[in-house]
Amino acid sequence: MSYDPNTQTRAMSLGTATSQGNALSASSQRVLRNTYALLGLTLAFSAGVAGVSMSMGLPHPGMILTLIGFFGLSFLISKTANSGLGVLAVFALTGFMGYTLGPILSSVLSLPNGSAIVTNALGTTAVAFLGLSAIALTTKRDFSFMGKFLFIGVLVAFALGLGAIFFEMPALSLAVSGMFVLLMSGMILYETSRIVNGGETNYILATTSLFVSIYNMFVSLLAIFGLGGNNE
Incomplete structure (x- = not known):
């Protein structure tokens, strides 16, 4: 059997390309x-x-x-994302959302x-x-095709959520919560995939997207498990 150095060269090239x-x-x-570093800091913040909002008994600011x-x-973040002010804007947004979360947690904790x-x-x-995140990081698959579907889905879920509030429809509210869980799952997969594949190059915008998805x-x-607990 003859030795072909070209075969070995091609095999090494293929292995290098795959790696x-x-x-x-x-x-x-x-x-x-x-x-991930900024996301961890903003989640803690x-x-x-x-916690401060809960301890002080602050009321929810209301939907408007x-x-x-x-x-x-969010608009401020988009305008300052390429500067140091963008980091401060992210903390301002996540702090504000933490404030709105306090009264929600207080309400849930008052349940049995x-x-x-x-x-x-x-x-x-x-x-x-x-x-x-592990799926997006390990497979490195491009999930950018989900973008339009997720955007439309969030708009529909948001509109249905407003209807559930105005018309006081608990069943619809529960369904909207389920929709948001699925949509936010898709957003986490979508945003992480964009980072992995080079579609998102600004870590401030990426952090904001992931934080909002986790929050929602x-x-x-909380709404799903809370309504389930009430039904019991």
Whole structure:
């Protein structure tokens, strides 16, 4: 059997190409590292603000002020995302959302199984985030095709949520919460995939997207488990 050096060269080239294809680029690694670092800090900060809000018994600002604060600070983040002010804007948004979370947690904890509801919602959110992130990181599949579907889905769920509030329809509210859990799961997968594949190069915007997804998933799970507890 003759030895063909070209065969070995091609095999080595193929192995190198495969290894490079499975590895994240330096840019993606940097964005991913900065995103997770900032995400961890903002989650801790938001939880601290929620705790202060609960201890002080602060009332919920209401739907209108919540929307104004959320969209206003989100706009500020988009305008300052390429500067140091963007980090401060992210903390402002996550702190504000932590403040709105405080009264929600106080309400849930007042239920008979309030502590269990919060624990279950927090654990489910953590498992979902870690699992979905692992899928995007290990498979490195491009989930950008989900973008339009998720955007339309969030708009529909938001409109249905407003209808559930105005018409006081608990069943519809529960269904909307379920929709948001699924949509936010898709958003986590979508955003992490964008970072991995180089579609998102700004860690401030990536952090904001992931934080909002985690927040909405947690609040939706609180509603689902809370209504389930009430039904019992």
